[in-house]
Amino acid sequence: EDQVTQSPEALRLQEGESSSLNCSYTVSGLRGLFWYRQDPGKGPEFLFTLYSAGEEKEKERLKATLTKKESFLHITAPKPEDSATYLCAPRYNTDKLIFGTGTRLQVFP
Amino acid sequence: DTAVSQTPKYLVTQMGNDKSIKCEQNLGHDTMYWYKQDSKKFLKIMFSYNNKELIINETVPNRFSPKSPDKAHLNLHINSLELGDSAVYFCASSHDPQRGTDTQYFGPGTRLTVL
Numbered sequence: 001e002d003q004v005t006q007s008p009e010a011l012r013l014q015e016g017e018s019s020s021l022n023c024s025y026t027v028s029g030l031r032g033l034f035w036y037r038q039d040p041g042k043g044p045e046f047l048f049t050l051y052s053a054g055e056e057k058e059k060e061r062l063k064a065t066l067t068k069k070e071s072f073l074h075i076t077a078p079k080p081e082d083s084a085t086y087l088c089a090p091r092y093n094t095d096k097l098i099f100g101t102g103t104r105l106q107v108f109p
Numbered sequence: 110d111t112a113v114s115q116t117p118k119y120l121v122t123q124m125g126n127d128k129s130i131k132c133e134q135n136l137g138h139d140t141m142y143w144y145k146q147d148s149k150k151f152l153k154i155m156f157s158y159n160n161k162e163l164i165i166n167e168t169v170p171n172r173f174s175p176k177s178p179d180k181a182h183l184n185l186h187i188n189s190l191e192l193g194d195s196a197v198y199f200c201a202s203s204h205d206p207q208r209g210t211d212t213q214y215f216g217p218g219t220r221l222t223v224l
Contacts, residue, residue: 032211034212034213036215041218042217042218043113043199043201043215043216043217043218044152044199044215045215046212046213046214049212085150087152091206091211095157095164095165095206095207095211096154096157096165097154097213099151099152099153101149101150101151102150
């Protein structure tokens, strides 16, 4: 069965304190890995798609990277408005997105 | 200019009732999905439709029946509601996954509470 694990479960950062979130996934049959942000009471908001190992994408303070076994979401100099749950979701040959349980990020001023 | 919309946002009902949740997208997508997010925030796919045809049907009780009257709409009807059905239900849409550009865009969710 396809597996995806996100770590840490929760992360508390001071404003400006950079860090990384991890997403580990089953390798075979990967057809893309998606990152979403979810705010409380809202639907997931699309951030990035990565398709092959070595690929990187950036948006403001966020950078997503993909290796053969895992993906990282790097957050540089975060601000309180970056507080949210970050979800990764690999997609396999079945066309389904398999969501991880997310990393709940809190950034304090 | 809402992309994916759902109604209602909140739904509180008694066990045993039948209820429906509606979803509409104006993105011109041809694939739509229903997801369930439980109390532990785990988001899991239930169904997907492509051009009104059922593509993905996960292990979901047959009390749940999706209906797609056209490409822009996918409704979810739930019969004989149970306490365990309480969750947030999200609709999403994308272009056909077989064609490559298949980013899924999510609606705001419907919080269902069964008493």
